[in-house]
Amino acid sequence: MTLTQSAPAARPKAVRPPAPARRLPSARTALVAGSAYLIAFVFLFPYLVMILTALRPQEELREATYLPQTFAWSNFANFWTGGLAQNLGVTLQVAAGSTLLVLLVALPAAYYTARHEFRGRTAFMVLVLITQMFQPTAMLVGIYREFYQFGLVDSVWSLILVNSGFNLAFAVWILHAYFSSIPRELEEAAFIDGNGRFGALFRVTLPLAMPGVVTALIFTFIAAWNEFVVALTLTTTPANQPLTVALNSFIGQYQVDWQNLFAGSVIATIPVIILFALIERKVVGGLTAGSIK
């Protein structure tokens, strides 16, 4: 695949045949739709269970009933007053910090590699492609010992750094594809019209690359928001742990307030599912960048 193909912006909108006149769906369509809805339900099911459990009153949690008898909306209020709100704060810091750092670092690199030929360009792109294949789990011991030496264990900064490093590749690739798909002439024209080099970049190129920027932004945010293994390894004090680690440590405890655990999971899960739905189309292209021919 050429780079431009992985950027949906560069692709002309699919030409759809005119919609047929409304009529009753055929038996085949009904069967297809029915199975698709059923499968959609199966994939949503665990998250419905999560929401229903989050709404169970504490005294009903150990009752083997399919549905809660009463709904305890207060579980969500309890989440905010309980200690978990602090962990949500850590998660927000890590996700926002990583997103910001990734954009700051990826934007110039992606723009420059898309616009300029230079020695080491291929080496750089291959380095990025290789990091996309690496995951922190594989080098956990190295990460732990490195940040231990830096004195950054149990710090939000180490989590921001690691999450940024491992999500940089996706951002660089998708932004590179977008910048490559924007004709150089557009930028030249804006430059000739009296905008400076940077004026042309900020007024013309960047706005056109916005869908790519938003995709990179949301993707990094969600990945850092969901991250578990590195945070489990690098944080030790409960107050410094992001929500994933805090919720996981609930499980081992003798007396588990499951309803709080699940209220926390709902808060940690539902927003990212909705955010992800916004960028779904572009993510596949970014993840498989450089591979589908």
Next chain:
Amino acid sequence: MQQTLTPARVMRALAPLAWIGPAVALIGVVVVWPVVVMIQSSFLRISRFGVVQGANGADNYTKLFAEPDFGGVMARSLVWVVAVVTITVLISLGLAQLFDQRFPGRRLARWALIAPWAASVLMTAIIFKWMLDPEVGLINMVLRDLGLLDALGGAGADPLGNAATAMPWLIFVAVFVSVPFTTYALLAGLSAIPADVYEAAKIDGASRFRTYWSVTLPLLRPALVVATLINVMNVFNSFPIIWAMTHGQPGYSTATSTIFMYILKGSDIGESAAMSVVNFGMVIVLTVIFLKVSKWKTEVS
């Protein structure tokens, strides 16, 4: 040819650094340096609290390979990757075909499929653990009401506590969270197939199965290869599912190499580093295969 080093030329050669330097630095600190530290650590004797007590030669590796559970862990990792990826790809091929059809509400149905992909894998694993709870687990309740389970609360209602039933459930959850991305990647592949090849197959009188086998699958191959490789990497490095649901227990009966590495970290960091290096060697092999397949050369140049 010898070129003179004028300041202007030096500046021009260094210009890219201003743009890509930060990215290189970040990758260097976060991705490359940990690998160096990890390999170093695997040859050091390190106390449980992280204090280096001196060189250890290859002792960490000798100790690791002599662990009674090492062979089982490696074999299980292989089964884990092969089983999860194969089942995931087969299911996704079917789902991609289904969701590629036109039907009312397709957009919404596709969106529903996103949930396990977007949600934290850890959260999904926790929900499944909850649904498999021996006393109040929803799945156990359904099994009881279907007459497949005698009573709640007993050993029969604790699939995660039993080595023979825990592994299939872990594989199920891993497939569940892997199918959405795989289906989406295959859907993208399907939409790239031009409609006229299907027309041609129709004119030739090919049956539906024949068309799928001889036209769709070969054209889908690139998407299939990439989706499979990305899955292999993800599943190989998978940690949260097993950690949240069984911690690798009972015994080490559900531990894969990443889980084993994490457990070792609590007792012997040097040995854990040796396990990581072994793991990492396998990741390198997979990456080389990926680069070969991805044909980055034609792409970058």
